[in-house]
Each structure stands twice: as structure tokens, then as C-alpha cells.
Amino acid sequence: RTLTQSEVNYANIEREALAIAWACQRLEEFIVGKPITIETDHKPLLQLLQTTQLTDLTPRLQRLRLRLLRYSYRLQYTPGKHLVTADCLSRDPMPCDTTKDELSEEVNAYVQAIFEHIPTTDSNINKIHQAQTDDELIQSVMKYTVEGWEIPITNMNLRDYFNIREELSVVNGLLMRGQRIVVPASLRSEMLHRIHMGHLGVTKCRYRARGSLWWPKMSVDIEEFCKQCQKCQETRINPKEPLLPSTLPERPWHTLHLDLYKFSGKWFLVITDIYSRYFEIASLSNLTSGEVIKKCKSAFSRFGIPVIVRSDGGGQFQTTESSEFQRFARDYGFTHIKSSPYFPQANRAAEAAVKIAKTILKKNENDDPYLALLAYRNTLIPELGRSPSQLLMGRQLRDTVPTHPDLLLGHKDEEFVARDRQRRLRGKRGYDERHRTKTLSDLHEGDKVWITDLRKQGIVTGRCNEPRSYWVLPTGSQSPLRRNRANLIPEYVSPRLQPMLTTNNSRIPLTLPVAHNQPHNHESMEPTDTELLSGLPSGDATTSLEHALPDTRQREANSHQAVDSPRSAFSGAxxxxxxxxxxxxxxxxxxxxxxxxxxxxxxxxxxxx
Structure with missing residues (x-):
């Protein structure tokens, strides 16, 4: 048949769909109740008329597909040059006798079926119906939907509805967008609580809502509601932050990392040099600061006094002005830096050395462990091209393996620094890509946070000397604690949803004890097992970098000054x-x-x- 005056204005894909729908209706007596195959030379129709959701189609394609719902058909693509019969008949079409309202019955039946199968109870439907009746904006939209829209729109509140006017309909006095109910403003807070029931994430809450509900900016409201949920903030895990790039110390035995570990019922102290990856192991008779200091003095007497000593902040390494280890640091003229509690990654170099030391002691429990340590110190690190003894002392150590005397002579190597810098940069890129790191926002004094390890709320009272480290005052406590940014989740309160939502979430009291501002330093992320001791028996580890150090003369001048402690930052200790x-x-x-x-x-x- 020929096209009507309005059908001539159809898009090409709509005309192809119209031909299929009209042909099925024309031959209805022969194909109803039987599986049929429809050949078409318009390939996009295979997906649009078979697999695409009805709600995702344009209104005109929806109507054409509705006409095909009663037939059991399968579309098949056939190039136009092979459809000779259809091409021949199209050259002598019959006059069109299609009526304008022949689809009204099918459309009404489809809309009624949608309304009857909405997944909700009659009481909820009545509640939404009453709320829509009381909402002036919804009533205006319903009026325009039935009688037609005014152009241009003078009421800006109607713009969101005007943009989707072709999808809106009024069914049994209820305003709907396709198969979804339009929720009035008075019920949106209640619907947000129902959608977030079970404390699902933002994406899943959106999927859940899009199946049956709609209102303007619903996705934004769901996202902010989930971020504001107190339970979700308490249980959320921060993503990995990008690795802080650091530089190699300017000389051997410049920066040391200390850590304690227990093996076979005995406690040991590990002293690791960042530059050379050389570490010392010392057995401890007790866990007092005096015993640790004695072992440190023994190592310092052999290799010299370092400029910086880092530890994990254990009880033996207290940094209060009156502590024994702090007095030891002042007397020997080095700077003691503690890493954040519950954040071992900041002291990763010592943790890597502990893993290697445990492996050596375990494998040589019945042999001489000192020869095993000597073998490690003389073993080449493939990525660096040097052994720990060469990097620390500038020469190989004589061991049980026959060695040419020339290898025992010290020499200076300038190539090592450049190779190490490239390796650290590669390690940072690998770490950031592997962990999909994301830079966390900075916290400020007075910010309310959730402390993940204590499972308590708290308030930020200042920033520590080290990077990504803050002083936090837990709720109900008078003593501030130091925590890394990875252990702190800031509280989020949506300014847009706050007036509409009425929640009973407890809030942190705003009254705080007076605390002095903390100085600002930077705490670096330390190299991992693979970076420090690659080529030796160690587990998989990520790569990290040493933090850049200030000028040498400035460090020497500062090394004779007492280090700011967390106690002194808040009171005179x-x-x-x-x-x-x-x-x-x-x-x-x-x-x-x-x-x-x-x-x-x-x-x-x-x-x-």
C-alpha cells in the first residue's frame, strides 16, 4: 500500500518497522498462533523489534512494536537484492485504507496492564495517589499531559516534566512516566529511606529505584542520601591513595628504619638502612627502651650515627620529651620520626626486612644464621646491580665463596642512583594502577570524621608533621590521637537534602577542648619488599618510595633540636x-x-x- 500523508514524514527505520507491522496485520488470519520468520533488509530492526526493552524505544516505535506483540515472529536479515518479490510488488502499491485510531484499543490495553502489574500494594498506591492530588505541581503536570502543553513554558518548575512530556501519562488518576510512578515531593524522603533499606551502594540503589519510581533529579538525591547515611560512613573502606613518591637518601646509613618482631619465643630488633637495603638483627633480652637503645648504640658504633631514624611508634619508641628514646635521640643528634598507628605501610622498609630476617632464621635454625646473613649481604640485587654490602661499604665482603681480590676493593658507582630512581618511578606507576588509587581530600581542623580502627566518631584538631596524618579527638575522650588519612572517613551532610530529611543519626558534639595547632611535616611511604630486597626469598609486595629530604645543612642544624612530639603539641609535658x-x-x-x-x-x- 501507499504511505499516508503523516507516514511520509516518518524516519526511514520507522517506515521499515511500519511495513512489518502492516504486513503482519494484513495476513493475520494466516499467521496468528504460528511461529513465523520475517525477512527484512533493514538490519537495525533485528535488535529494536526483538531484544530492546519496550521502554527504551521512541513512542512511535513503541506503538509499532505493540502491534506485533500478538505474533510469534523471528526477524531475519536478508540483503535487499535478494528480496525480489517484495521489491516487485512495491512498484505497484495499493491505495492506503488505514484508519487513524486503529491502535487505540491495543495501547489502552497495554497501559492498563502496566498499571495492574506495578509491584506495590493498594495502600501504597492510594497513598501516592493522595499525595499527587495534594501536590499542585503534579496536578499542573497532569493537566498539561491530558490537555496539551503550553509552549513556551513559563513555570521553570515544569521544565523537568516538559522535557519528558512524551513519556508521561495519566492512568486511573495516577501520573506515570512509562512504567514508573511519579513521586511527589512530600513522599520523596520516605522513598529514599525505602530505596536505601539494606544499605546498598549508590549504583544498586539507583537500579532499584529506576524499576518503579521517578522524580526530577532522583539519581542525584539517591547519591547524596547514600553518602549521608551514618551506617554507610562507618563501614566504608577508603580506597588506596596514590603512592607518595620519595627520593633515595643522599648517602648510606643516612635514614634507618627500626622494628621489633618475635621468632621462636624470642624478640629481635631489626635496623634497616634505606639506601643500601642492609639490615642488622639484634636479639633482645627484654622489651624495654633501654635494651633497644643499647642495641642501637652497638650498631651506631660500627656504621655511624644516622640523620633520621623512623619507627612504628611502639612503646619503646615514645617521642615525648621525657621519654628515654627521645633523650637518646637528643644526645646522639638524630631525628626520630614515628609513623601513624595502624598504618604499617609508612614503615614498610622495616616490615620488609623483618620478613627477610624471619625467612633466614627459619631456614637456618639448625645451621649458622650468621653465615646466612653474610650471604644475604653479599648477594646482588638484580634491579640495582649491587649487593647491600657494596651499597653500604663500597665493597664486597669476604665470605665462604672464593672471590677475586679485586672485588673486595671499594669503588664509587654513580650509575646506581639513576637506576634506582627509574625503578622507584616504575614501582609507583605499578602500585597506583594495581590498587586503582584515588587521592583523598584533605581534612581541616574541626572536621567530623569516623575513626575506622576505634569505630568511633571524632573531630580533627590539627594536622601532624607527616603527610596524610592528623590529630583526632575521639568522642568522649580528652586525649587526641594520631591517625593516617586512610583510617579517617569524613562525615558527609548534604546541604540540599538536609531540609527534607528527618533522621535520628547521632552527631558529634561541637564543644572541644582547646588544643594547640600542630606543625606540618611530611611522612613518606616506604619501599616495599620487592624494592628493598628483590632477588631474595620474600613474599609479593608492592613498591614504595622514600620521601624527599631537605637540604643537608638544614638537617644537620635541625638534628640537634628536640623533635616535636604529639604530647608537646597539646601541652607542656x-x-x-x-x-x-x-x-x-x-x-x-x-x-x-x-x-x-x-x-x-x-x-x-x-x-x-
């Missing part, structure tokens, strides 16, 4: 008990207390104004 001055004039003496980790906490004396 002394060995005597502290005295508080309440408003009534009486002095209250508070004794120091010791935490579960062994740290000595002294309450600061505050000035009562």
Missing part, C-alpha cells in the same frame, strides 16, 4: 603530675595514665580564663 585549676579555684591533680598500647598519657594543664 613533664614528669610531674599535672594540676588543673577549676573555676572554683581548687587545684585538681591528675595522675598520668597508660593506654592499652603502652603509651603514657599525661593530662595537659589548661589555663582557666
Amino acid at each position: 613533664t614528669d610531674s603530675p599535672k594540676t588543673n585549676h577549676p573555676s572554683n579555684g581548687q587545684q585538681v591533680v591528675t595522675s598520668p595514665r597508660r593506654t592499652r598500647s603502652g603509651r603514657l598519657i599525661k593530662t595537659p594543664a589548661r589555663l582557666d580564663l
Whole structure:
């Protein structure tokens, strides 16, 4: 047949679909109830009329596909040059006798079926119907949907509905967008709580809502509601941050990492040199600071006093002004830096050395472990082209393996620094890609956060000297704690949803004890097992870099100064008990207390104004 005046304006793909629909209706008596194959030379129709969701089609294609729902058909693509019969008949078409409203019955039946199969109860339908009736904006949209839209739109609140006007319909007094119910503003808060029931993520909540509900900017509201959920903030895990690039120390035995470990019922101290990957193992008779200091002095007497010593902040390495290890640092003139608690990656060099040391001791439990250590120190690191002894002492050590005397002579190698820099950059790129790192936002003083290891709320009171490290005051505590950014999740409150939502989430009290500002330094991420001791028996590890160091003369000048401690940042620390001055004039003496980790906490004396 020929095309009507309106069908002439159809797009080409719509005309091809119209031909299939009209042919099926024309031959209805012969094909109803039987599987049929329809050949077409328009390949896009194979997906549009078979697999594509009906709601994803344009309104005109929806109507054409509705006409085909009663037939059991399968589309097959055939090039036009092989459809000779259809091409021949198209050259002498019959006059068109199609009526304008022949689809009204099918469309009404389809819409009624959608309404009857909405996944909700009658009480919810009645509740939404009543809310739509009370909503003036929804009533205006329903009026325009039935009577036609005014162009241009004068009410800006109607613009979101005008853009989807072809998808809107009124079924039994209920405004719908396709198969989804339009939710009025008064019920959106309740719907958000229902959608987020089970505390699913943003993406899954969106999938859940898009199946049956719609309102303007629904996706944005769902995302902000999920971010604001208190439970989700408490259980969320921060993504890995990009690795902080660091540089190699300027000379051997410049930066050391210390750590303790237990093996076969005995405790050992590991001292690792970052530059050479050379480490010393010392057996400890007890776990006091004095025993650790004695072993450090023994190592320093052989290789010299370092400029920087890093530790994990254990009880033996307290940095308060009155602590024994801090006095040792002042007397010997080196800077002691602690890593953040519950963040071993910052002291990764020592952790890698501990793994190697345990492997050596375990494999040589019945042999001489000192020869095993000598073999490790003389073994070439493939990525660096040098052994730890060559990097530290500039020469190979004589061991049980016959060695040419020339190899025992020291020599200076300039190539090592350039090769190490390239290897560290490759390691950073691999780490960032492997962990899909993401830079976390900076925290500021007064920010409310969730402390993941303590499972408590807290408030940021300042920034530490090291990078990505903050002082945090937990709820109900008077003593601030130091935590890395990876252990802190900031609280998110949506300014847009706050007026509409009524939640009973507990909030952190805004009243804080006075705390002095903390200095700002940088804490670097340390090299991993593979970077430090590659080529030796060690487990898989990620690569990390040493943090860039300041000018040598500045470091030497600063090395004779006391290091700022977390205690001194908040109060003047002394060995005597502290005295508080309440408003009534009486002095209250508070004794120091010791935490579960062994740290000595002294309450600061505050000035009562």
C-alpha cells in the first residue's frame, strides 16, 4: 500500500518497522498462533523489534512494536537484492485504507496492564495517589499531559516534566512516566529511606529505584542520601591513595628504619638502612627502651650515627620529651620520626626486612644464621646491580665463596642512583594502577570524621608533621590521637537534602577542648619488599618510595633540636603530675595514665580564663 500523508514524514527505520507491522496485520488470519520468520533488509530492526526493552524505544516505535506483540515472529536479515518479490510488488502499491485510531484499543490495553502489574500494594498506591492530588505541581503536570502543553513554558518548575512530556501519562488518576510512578515531593524522603533499606551502594540503589519510581533529579538525591547515611560512613573502606613518591637518601646509613618482631619465643630488633637495603638483627633480652637503645648504640658504633631514624611508634619508641628514646635521640643528634598507628605501610622498609630476617632464621635454625646473613649481604640485587654490602661499604665482603681480590676493593658507582630512581618511578606507576588509587581530600581542623580502627566518631584538631596524618579527638575522650588519612572517613551532610530529611543519626558534639595547632611535616611511604630486597626469598609486595629530604645543612642544624612530639603539641609535658585549676579555684591533680598500647598519657594543664 501507499504511505499516508503523516507516514511520509516518518524516519526511514520507522517506515521499515511500519511495513512489518502492516504486513503482519494484513495476513493475520494466516499467521496468528504460528511461529513465523520475517525477512527484512533493514538490519537495525533485528535488535529494536526483538531484544530492546519496550521502554527504551521512541513512542512511535513503541506503538509499532505493540502491534506485533500478538505474533510469534523471528526477524531475519536478508540483503535487499535478494528480496525480489517484495521489491516487485512495491512498484505497484495499493491505495492506503488505514484508519487513524486503529491502535487505540491495543495501547489502552497495554497501559492498563502496566498499571495492574506495578509491584506495590493498594495502600501504597492510594497513598501516592493522595499525595499527587495534594501536590499542585503534579496536578499542573497532569493537566498539561491530558490537555496539551503550553509552549513556551513559563513555570521553570515544569521544565523537568516538559522535557519528558512524551513519556508521561495519566492512568486511573495516577501520573506515570512509562512504567514508573511519579513521586511527589512530600513522599520523596520516605522513598529514599525505602530505596536505601539494606544499605546498598549508590549504583544498586539507583537500579532499584529506576524499576518503579521517578522524580526530577532522583539519581542525584539517591547519591547524596547514600553518602549521608551514618551506617554507610562507618563501614566504608577508603580506597588506596596514590603512592607518595620519595627520593633515595643522599648517602648510606643516612635514614634507618627500626622494628621489633618475635621468632621462636624470642624478640629481635631489626635496623634497616634505606639506601643500601642492609639490615642488622639484634636479639633482645627484654622489651624495654633501654635494651633497644643499647642495641642501637652497638650498631651506631660500627656504621655511624644516622640523620633520621623512623619507627612504628611502639612503646619503646615514645617521642615525648621525657621519654628515654627521645633523650637518646637528643644526645646522639638524630631525628626520630614515628609513623601513624595502624598504618604499617609508612614503615614498610622495616616490615620488609623483618620478613627477610624471619625467612633466614627459619631456614637456618639448625645451621649458622650468621653465615646466612653474610650471604644475604653479599648477594646482588638484580634491579640495582649491587649487593647491600657494596651499597653500604663500597665493597664486597669476604665470605665462604672464593672471590677475586679485586672485588673486595671499594669503588664509587654513580650509575646506581639513576637506576634506582627509574625503578622507584616504575614501582609507583605499578602500585597506583594495581590498587586503582584515588587521592583523598584533605581534612581541616574541626572536621567530623569516623575513626575506622576505634569505630568511633571524632573531630580533627590539627594536622601532624607527616603527610596524610592528623590529630583526632575521639568522642568522649580528652586525649587526641594520631591517625593516617586512610583510617579517617569524613562525615558527609548534604546541604540540599538536609531540609527534607528527618533522621535520628547521632552527631558529634561541637564543644572541644582547646588544643594547640600542630606543625606540618611530611611522612613518606616506604619501599616495599620487592624494592628493598628483590632477588631474595620474600613474599609479593608492592613498591614504595622514600620521601624527599631537605637540604643537608638544614638537617644537620635541625638534628640537634628536640623533635616535636604529639604530647608537646597539646601541652607542656613533664614528669610531674599535672594540676588543673577549676573555676572554683581548687587545684585538681591528675595522675598520668597508660593506654592499652603502652603509651603514657599525661593530662595537659589548661589555663582557666
